[in-house]
Amino acid sequence: MSGGRRRTVLVALAVAWLAVLLLAPLVGSQPVSVGDVISGDPAATTILLRLRLPRVLLALLAGGALAVAGVGFQTLFRNPLAEPYTLGVATGAALGAVIALRFADPSSLAGFAGVAVASFAGALGATALVVGLAWRKSGIESGTLLLAGVAVSLSASAIILFIQYLSDATQTFRMVRWMMGGLAVVGYGDVLWVAPWVVAGVGVLLALRWDLNQLLTGEELAASRGVDVSRLRLVLLGVTSLMVGALVAVTGPIGFVGLMVPHLLRGAVGHDHLWLAPAAFLGGGAFLVVCDLVARTVMAPAQLPVGVLTALLGGPFFLWLLLGRRRG
Amino acid sequence: MSAAGQGAAAPLVAARGVAWEAGGRCVVGPLDLEVTAGECLVIVGPNGAGKTSLIRLLTGLLEPSAGGLAWRGTAYGEHSRRDLARRIAYVPQIRPARVPLTVEEVVLLGRHPHLGRFQLAPRPEDHEAVAEALDRVGIGALRQRPVDELSGGERQSVYIAAAFAQQAELLVLDEPTTHLDPRHQGEVASLLARLARGGDRTVVAASHDLTFAALVADRLVALAEGRVVADGTPAEILRPEVLESLFGSRFELVGSAERPVPVLVLDEEAR
Numbered sequence: 032m033s034g035g036r037r038r039t040v041l042v043a044l045a046v047a048w049l050a051v052l053l054l055a056p057l058v059g060s061q062p063v064s065v066g067d068v069i070s071g072d073p074a075a076t077t078i079l080l081r082l083r084l085p086r087v088l089l090a091l092l093a094g095g096a097l098a099v100a101g102v103g104f105q106t107l108f109r110n111p112l113a114e115p116y117t118l119g120v121a122t123g124a125a126l127g128a129v130i131a132l133r134f135a136d137p138s139s140l141a142g143f144a145g146v147a148v149a150s151f152a153g154a155l156g157a158t159a160l161v162v163g164l165a166w167r168k169s170g171i172e173s174g175t176l177l178l179a180g181v182a183v184s185l186s187a188s189a190i191i192l193f194i195q196y197l198s199d200a201t202q203t204f205r206m207v208r209w210m211m212g213g214l215a216v217v218g219y220g221d222v223l224w225v226a227p228w229v230v231a232g233v234g235v236l237l238a239l240r241w242d243l244n245q246l247l248t249g250e251e252l253a254a255s256r257g258v259d260v261s262r263l264r265l266v267l268l269g270v271t272s273l274m275v276g277a278l279v280a281v282t283g284p285i286g287f288v289g290l291m292v293p294h295l296l297r298g299a300v301g302h303d304h305l306w307l308a309p310a311a312f313l314g315g316g317a318f319l320v321v322c323d324l325v326a327r328t329v330m331a332p333a334q335l336p337v338g339v340l341t342a343l344l345g346g347p348f349f350l351w352l353l354l355g356r357r358r359g
Numbered sequence: 360m361s362a363a364g365q366g367a368a369a370p371l372v373a374a375r376g377v378a379w380e381a382g383g384r385c386v387v388g389p390l391d392l393e394v395t396a397g398e399c400l401v402i403v404g405p406n407g408a409g410k411t412s413l414i415r416l417l418t419g420l421l422e423p424s425a426g427g428l429a430w431r432g433t434a435y436g437e438h439s440r441r442d443l444a445r446r447i448a449y450v451p452q453i454r455p456a457r458v459p460l461t462v463e464e465v466v467l468l469g470r471h472p473h474l475g476r477f478q479l480a481p482r483p484e485d486h487e488a489v490a491e492a493l494d495r496v497g498i499g500a501l502r503q504r505p506v507d508e509l510s511g512g513e514r515q516s517v518y519i520a521a522a523f524a525q526q527a528e529l530l531v532l533d534e535p536t537t538h539l540d541p542r543h544q545g546e547v548a549s550l551l552a553r554l555a556r557g558g559d560r561t562v563v564a565a566s567h568d569l570t571f572a573a574l575v576a577d578r579l580v581a582l583a584e585g586r587v588v589a590d591g592t593p594a595e596i597l598r599p600e601v602l603e604s605l606f607g608s609r610f611e612l613v614g615s616a617e618r619p620v621p622v623l624v625l626d627e628e629a630r
Contacts, residue, residue, distance in 0.1 A: 257441035
């Protein structure tokens with residue numbers, strides 16, 4: 032992988048990132064121009080600045096965070112199918128949200144915030160449980176971690192089904208809708224909640240990119256070169272879970288971004304995390320904005336939740352990965 | 360102890376009363392071992408003799424359950440892991456089967472102990488160290504190739520080059536010739552001999568490959584059940600009676616008197 036090509040790809044991603052930030056708010060079922068806003072049209076101002084711009088910002092943050100988290104987990108587990116939700120963050124969050132939707136009054140303000148708080152707690156609780164299950168005196172064992180993630184996710188899914196069975200149709204609809212994952216926001220509250228987690232989380236993961244590179248040739252060599260592998264694993268798990276947990280609490284689970292974007296970018300910039308991690312942040316953000324753009328216009332005036340669209344892309348992507356591997 | 364130089368200065372590495380236990384069983388030691396700067400020391404012994412554990416103790420990856428190690432007179436514990444990594448480079452036997460990097464990228468990984476966390480990219484001196492390592496190991500032509508496409512011998516050279524780029528005084532290798540055919544065994548052996556005799560590296564390797572040991576070693580340490588049972592020059596250790604007690608097999612010697620090469624022979628009744 033030549034340095035020149037990598038630089039070109041990274042610059043192209045940065046340009047795409049800026050382009051979607053500036054252009055995506057202008058696109059939608061209701062045409063709005065910058066001129067309308069400048070001339071003081073209240074409807075245009077509301078649509079552009081209160082609805083579309085925060086939505087695009089949230090998509091940039093969420094997509095970037097999910098893609099970078101995916102890069103970290105895939106390298107940590109040496110597994111191309113690892114993703115940010117592998118350790119049960121999403122199902123834990125869903126369980127928290129479902130409990131809140133069943134037992135709190137969602138029409139009250141406390142109920143609305145309660146769903147986010149409960150799902151954040153669920154995300155962290157599930158991850159803590161998974162890490163606790165894999166904890167040994169000698170450190171955390173990656174294989175056990177993956178198995179514990181599957182077990183906890185399955186259990187949480189079972190409890191979710193049970194609670195749904197106990198719920199009425201409206202509650203069940205809200206639950207299903209939450210689990211589809213979406214970026215519909217009004218104003219900047221959610222963006223301001225997510226931003227510090229994402230900035231801190233992505234910052235830490237970017238600072239760890241040298242250490243992540245060391246994991247590519249195995250833990251023994253990494254340790255011999257001064258990487259504290261068990262501490263690296265703990266930091267990576269902790270930081271990623273906090274960031275993704277905070278995100279899922281707001282957007283619900285948006286699947287496959289953390290899986291697809293890193294894979295596509297490895298083909299373009301290689302496995303070196305010095306390039307891959309920043310590329311994933313830019314590429315993941317731009318990718319999710321474009322997906323969301325399609326999701327909110329393809330069935331206009333109805334808006335498809337973006338999680339449904341990424342899930343629809345995910346299946347064929349797996350198939351493509353599988354066929355590509357067989358050829359390789 | 361060793362016939363090699365017992366200078367006034369502290370040895371490069373000194374292990375004193377070092378033992379390592381696993382599951383209530385003593386895998387290594389207690390033993391004393393000194394590594395002298397500039398030598399090429401090969402630790403030989405049968406499977407399960409504790410060679411890999413001893414090698415990992417020497418790199419500082421394993422902490423001894425008793426005794427201690429010192430680098431030029433300073434205990435390992437007083438060095439940070441990173442500090443130690445600037446002095447000791449390791450080429451383990453077991454590595455991931457798939458490594459999605461080019462030769463140059465893998466060699467650059469050897470620079471890790473010299474890099475700062477917030478450094479944005481490798482510095483010119485890192486690239487120089489990589490270029491020198493590729494050159495010294497003789498794999499400059501492979502630099503852009505993916506390591507997964509290389510032969511076993513070439514791949515071993517890449518990891519030795521990475522260890523060289525680490526600019527550590529001591530190179531520690533575990534079974535560097537396992538799974539290699541004779542030609543590649545010879546290449547790795549002559550590479551290590553070259554590096555050790557170049558004078559700027561000290562080499563310690565563990566191996567049950569006696570041909571390899573005979574070809575490169577200035578000094579041999581024989582390990583059996585975790586203990587040092589013989590320590591000396593190749594001429595002193597590579598004798599049929601020493602090897603028979605160590606491996607329980609019969610050997611005949613070819614080569615010269617000061618650098619004998621043992622060859623395994625079968626007993627008459629076994630033929």
